[in-house]
Amino acid sequence: MISFSSFAATVEKDTTAEKGTVKYWDASHLTLVNRIQPDAPLFQRLDETKYSGVTPTVKRYFTYSTGIAIAFRTDSRNIYARWKTKAEKPGVNMTLIAQTGLDLYIRYNGRWVFAGVGIPGHTLTHQSPIVEHMDNSLKECLLYLPLFDKVENLEIGIDKDASLEASPVPFHHKIVVVGSSITHGASAARSGMAYPARLNRSLGFEFPNLGVSGQCKLDSFLAYIVADTEADAFVFDVFSNPSPAQIEERLEKFVAIIREKHPDTPLVFLQTEVRDSGMFNRKIAKYESDKRRAAEAGIRNLKRLGYKHLYFINPAMELGDDHLATVDGVHPSDLGFERILDKLEPQLVKILHKCKID
Amino acid sequence: MISFSSFAATVEKDTTAEKGTVKYWDASHLTLVNRIQPDAPLFQRLDETKYSGVTPTVKRYFTYSTGIAIAFRTDSRNIYARWKTKAEKPGVNMTLIAQTGLDLYIRYNGRWVFAGVGIPGHTLTHQSPIVEHMDNSLKECLLYLPLFDKVENLEIGIDKDASLEASPVPFHHKIVVVGSSITHGASAARSGMAYPARLNRSLGFEFPNLGVSGQCKLDSFLAYIVADTEADAFVFDVFSNPSPAQIEERLEKFVAIIREKHPDTPLVFLQTEVRDSGMFNRKIAKYESDKRRAAEAGIRNLKRLGYKHLYFINPAMELGDDHLATVDGVHPSDLGFERILDKLEPQLVKILHKCKID
Structure with missing residues (x-):
């Protein structure tokens, strides 16, 4: 050696x-x-x-x-x-x-x-x-x-x-995850440590990764791609990148486009993380809080509109309170992903089980 | 923004x-x-x-x-x-x-x-x-x-x-950590997440980092540098880089050189990690096991020679059993360092307390 x-x-x-x-x-x-x-x-x-x-x-x-x-x-x-x-x-x-x-x-x-x-x-x-x-x-x-x-x-x-x-495909079911850099994998230490990849192995389902770092802003083009994609369920980390105003303006149309093609497919929305970068930076703290509130209001609106099979995990990305779980105040390290999954995975499993995806 | x-x-x-x-x-x-x-x-x-x-x-x-x-x-x-x-x-x-x-x-x-x-x-x-x-x-x-x-x-x-x-120095006591890449900080996500830096903040002691990635092989020059350095205690991650034979040949002289100048300073040795890279690679598994055994024999020999204030934490770098805590099979991610410190820090605190360093 x-x-x-x-x-x-x-x-x-x-x-x-x-x-x-x-x-x-x-x-x-x-x-x-x-x-x-x-x-x-x-x-x-x-x-x-x-x-x-x-x-x-x-x-x-x-x-x-x-x-x-x-x-x-x-x-x-x-x-x-x-x-x-x-x-x-x-x-x-x-x-x-x-x-x-x-x-x-x-x-x-x-x-x-x-x-x-x-x-x-x-x-x-x-x-x-x-x-x-x-x-x-x-x-x-x-x-x-x-x-x-x-x-x-x-x-x-x-x-x-x-x-x-x-090999024959060693997984059944397909859960497509749409999201921000956090979904894309920033900042896992190796590719199999991105959270969709960890869920892929632990749950035994395919977890295709449609994370688009910094670019997941509820744009219609992404909704049309989702509409055009076959899956047993979709998971959305779509509140990390858009502004509060973009969430307010775009969420309803985003879901409507998807529901046109997937009337009954479970849609699981993840609340975005509370960023460590907002600990001392009051502007970031306010902006991120506004985003989370816009996400909550947006989901309430969707439910009011009568959408079914629509789930919201909130909080969904819990990094702990010691501010040690990101690389840069935003992107989880493997420690951050571990903490996120500790809380997120059981909730996701429960939802998927309810939807007979297990 | x-x-x-x-x-x-x-x-x-x-x-x-x-x-x-x-x-x-x-x-x-x-x-x-x-x-x-x-x-x-x-x-x-x-x-x-x-x-x-x-x-x-x-x-x-x-x-x-x-x-x-x-x-x-x-x-x-x-x-x-x-x-x-x-x-x-x-x-x-x-x-x-x-x-x-x-x-x-x-x-x-x-x-x-x-x-x-x-x-x-x-x-x-x-x-x-x-x-x-x-x-x-x-x-x-x-x-x-x-x-x-x-x-x-x-x-x-x-x-x-x-x-x-x-600022006035916000820490008291000085614990110098000598070691491999793991001590040097590979692969913390940011510099304050290297384990000596985490101990620095959590214990409130200075923790100078003498990690020399891949090069900490119990060489005499490193012992002379330690001998020449003032500290309240030294921590040694010196079993990660040398071969089993080097541990056997060099440890006694390494400690003798240090003890010449620091007759009573606490010396805390850390056993090296069980590498994830040895899970399937039988050659690495054997080599690393031989290293750990050589470390154990070396410490027993030092105690038999009558050295006092000499401590051995074994295991000292526990990464868990899910093989998710390194970047590359060797270097802990922040998840790995978190797991290491969960077990290591209380043991280190106990030793330092016994030595009236608290």
């Missing part, structure tokens, strides 16, 4: 892959899970050319692999990856591993257990061991793709004499 | 600083806390030229501002920063905010409460609001410097008519 320094901290690396004992396979024939729509280009969340009125930033986000995972089986003792991404400047509040890296889980005693990450370089092509020196039992694998990058291609490397095959 | 996209996720930003209402003050006259030695160059942990035998990587680490915070008082409604760092390639398993950014806490009802981060650019000079729109009461501030970068200079920006003054 040798190690190389990736500057910030040493990352474990082995040399097996360089010894010519590994064979790489194109991952495009493996099973894709957590896709929003079936006609999206490979490794993309959505076809960015399909809808009109989509802003350029959101179009770019649609080309990302956010939330998508690849399911496969292998008896290889070692798993590697080579992948190519599109140029993106590293974010300031995320790890490059979350943004551009890979995150592998293996089914073990009925649970999806973290196995290793594919470490990206500061380049467009990446090559990394993910996990090595395993036993050679047949393993069911789930590999999450980058949260904030477009994957141009992906190859899985396994031992030359090992097998690699597509 | 406008916002700008830092690619990964939107960061809150205001425009007050650009309106010419802010005055910047050189921070070098403010109070520095968590310094390892008093003669280190400004904003550096140690004078990198002072000791012989130090490897180039560790010398570079000594120039970093890791663990250091600036204490000041101000009645400004807004706090900004301009700072200059040395070129470092962003790490793959850390946020740029943790690596190169600033992290501010304000004393509120007797507790240090997170107030905001200074967002770095992908540049060598940075300018960022930290917190804005506060009331104008006099506030006691604690600003942590970057974890993995050298700060060349730093200016604090406040309202033109506001006051800024050095």
Whole structure:
């Protein structure tokens, strides 16, 4: 075992892959899970050319692999990856591993257990061991793709004499999550730690991620996309990005567009978080409080209008009161997501159960 | 309030600083806390030229501002920063905010409460609001410097008519923590979330950070530096980086060098974590288990040799059993550090109390 320094901290690396004992396979024939729509280009969340009125930033986000995972089986003792991404400047509040890296889980005693990450370089092509020196039992694998990058291609490397095959989709039901950067995954430490991905593994449902960082402002184009998407339920983190006035003006139309196509599909709205950044900043505190009040009024209005199968979890993103659970006062760290899910997941499960989604 | 996209996720930003209402003050006259030695160059942990035998990587680490915070008082409604760092390639398993950014806490009802981060650019000079729109009461501030970068200079920006003054050191006792990347702060989301910084605030003691990522291998040069450093106690995360053989060969000499100068100072050794990366990788599992066993044998040997005031916390870094608490299988996220401290802090407090450090 040798190690190389990736500057910030040493990352474990082995040399097996360089010894010519590994064979790489194109991952495009493996099973894709957590896709929003079936006609999206490979490794993309959505076809960015399909809808009109989509802003350029959101179009770019649609080309990302956010939330998508690849399911496969292998008896290889070692798993590697080579992948190519599109140029993106590293974010300031995320790890490059979350943004551009890979995150592998293996089914073990009925649970999806973290196995290793594919470490990206500061380049467009990446090559990394993910996990090595395993036993050679047949393993069911789930590999999450980058949260904030477009994957141009992906190859899985396994031992030359090992097998690699597509798994049947290991999940049933499909809950599409629409939301802000918090849903998009900022700032999970690795892609499988974004909260939709955690729900994906813990509940055993597909949880496609339609988080569009900073851009989820109840725009009609997003409602038309949701209307056009098949799902057993939709979860909406749509009160984090819009202004109080935008919530007031847009929510009713947003829901009306969706209900036109999905008259009975459960719609679960999440109240936005109380931002740590508003602890001392009175302007942020007021603005965020106004947003939450506008969300509450908007949901009351929808119920008054007679919408059924519409749920509101409030609060939905509880970060605790010690102000230690975000990267930057806004975006939850894995500690923040853990605290959010501790409270949110049981409430969501209860709603889904009531809707016979279990 | 406008916002700008830092690619990964939107960061809150205001425009007050650009309106010419802010005055910047050189921070070098403010109070520095968590310094390892008093003669280190400004904003550096140690004078990198002072000791012989130090490897180039560790010398570079000594120039970093890791663990250091600036204490000041101000009645400004807004706090900004301009700072200059040395070129470092962003790490793959850390946020740029943790690596190169600033992290501010304000004393509120007797507790240090997170107030905001200074967002770095992908540049060598940075300018960022930290917190804005506060009331104008006099506030006691604690600003942590970057974890993995050298700060060349730093200016604090406040309202033109506001006051800024050095605080008296707001901590008593000094516990120096020597360790690996885990101590260095990989992979806290912001610099104040590294575990020594969290202990600094929660216990009210200075906790200088002598974590040297990947390089803390019980080398004699590190023992001589510890011997040369004044502290009320030392905490050692020295079993994460060395091999089992290095632990066996080096621990006794390491402690002997320190004890020569510090015959009675409490020495608290931390067992290393059980790495998530060893869940499926049997080679890592064996290697790490051998390290932990070597650490246990080494501590038994030290006790047999008659060393007093020597403590061993084992386990000391408990990440839980769900494999969700690291960025990459090795480095704890803030969730990992939270879990570590939940168990570690009470044990450490008990030891320090026994040593009359409280």
